[in-house]
Amino acid sequence: MRALVLDAARRPLRLAELPDPGPGPGQILLRVRACGVCRTDLHIVDGELTEPKLPLVPGHQIVGDVLEAGERFRAGERVGVPWLGWTDGDCQYCRSGRENLCDHARFTGYDVDGGYAELAVADERFCFPLPDEYPDEQAAPLLCAGLIGYRSLRLAGEGEMLGLYGFGASAHIICQVAVAQGRRVFAGTRAGDDETQEFARSLGAVWAGDAAEEPPEELDAVIVFAPVGALVPAALRAVRKGGTVVCAGIHMSDIPSFPYELLWGERVVRSVANLTRLDGDEFLALAPSVPVRTEVEVFPLEQGNEALERLRSGALRGAAVLVI
Numbered sequence: 001m002r003a004l005v006l007d008a009a010r011r012p013l014r015l016a017e018l019p020d021p022g023p024g025p026g027q028i029l030l031r032v033r034a035c036g037v038c039r040t041d042l043h044i045v046d047g048e049l050t051e052p053k054l055p056l057v058p059g060h061q062i063v064g065d066v067l068e069a070g071e072r073f074r075a076g077e078r079v080g081v082p083w084l085g086w087t088d089g090d091c092q093y094c095r096s097g098r099e100n101l102c103d104h105a106r107f108t109g110y111d112v113d114g115g116y117a118e119l120a121v122a123d124e125r126f127c128f129p130l131p132d133e134y135p136d137e138q139a140a141p142l143l144c145a146g147l148i149g150y151r152s153l154r155l156a157g158e159g160e161m162l163g164l165y166g167f168g169a170s171a172h173i174i175c176q177v178a179v180a181q182g183r184r185v186f187a188g189t190r191a192g193d194d195e196t197q198e199f200a201r202s203l204g205a206v207w208a209g210d211a212a213e214e215p216p217e218e219l220d221a222v223i224v225f226a227p228v229g230a231l232v233p234a235a236l237r238a239v240r241k242g243g244t245v246v247c248a249g250i251h252m253s254d255i256p257s258f259p260y261e262l263l264w265g266e267r268v269v270r271s272v273a274n275l276t277r278l279d280g281d282e283f284l285a286l287a288p289s290v291p292v293r294t295e296v297e298v299f300p301l302e303q304g305n306e307a308l309e310r311l312r313s314g315a316l317r318g319a320a321v322l323v324i
């Protein structure tokens, strides 16, 4: 099969011919139709996540057709493969409904090969059936930008006034969900990024502006999607007493020190790590009812490096997807 391979951090992905993977016990074999490009992939390629399997086929938002069936999915069925690829089912986190924190979790496109390839194998217990409404390339960003964004939204609480800082793949999906829930969305972007601010307003944000500046009204919560630590004190400044700042990414630059009074008043700063299968089931049932529409920029497999570069430079609108 053809695949994009990471040989070492800070090197471009290499288009390679690899042996076809064979499914192990509990796994299904998939013909990959599309695979979303996530900021986490960029953190892996850039060496900010330091423990990938190498060489590695990245990609953890896989939409594929089942070629070799298991017990749960039949041949020909379309399934989605997310970041959470395997858990032990046995540690204190798994046993308390927090498999996202599993001590021995394996992640797709990090600990096991992912979907920047023509074929992939996956543990079928961690795959999802996908809603029929979505074409392959539109479904792919639901699998991480959507799922983990949705978990972040839940952990942000029920407040009406919601900030989304960093308006990329995840925020453009979660904005639609939040607006449908009757919330007022305030979108923070890079300074002067008029195009993204306009994009946010087109999806229902009541305000869009520079994330480092304070929005015009006090917020109940802010989800920080951008991997920029300096946005944490900025977000704390924007939330009211009792408000929550959720850091949604897997990696962030250092958070600068800030005066305690920004945290005072029972404000909360928390991270969101990974996903549970329950998050996936809930979100994939919710998305078509909103309905969430994903805005995607499509690239052929050979252009994976270009897709990552577009993401790195902030030039993307919505999500990048490799169509295989």
Ligand SMILES: [Zn+2]
Residues within 6 Å of the ligand: 087, 088, 089, 090, 091, 092, 093, 094, 095, 099, 101, 102, 103, 104, 105
């Ligand atoms: Zn576990």
Ligand SMILES: [Zn+2]
Residues within 6 Å of the ligand: 038, 039, 040, 041, 060, 083, 144, 145
């Ligand atoms: Zn991801």
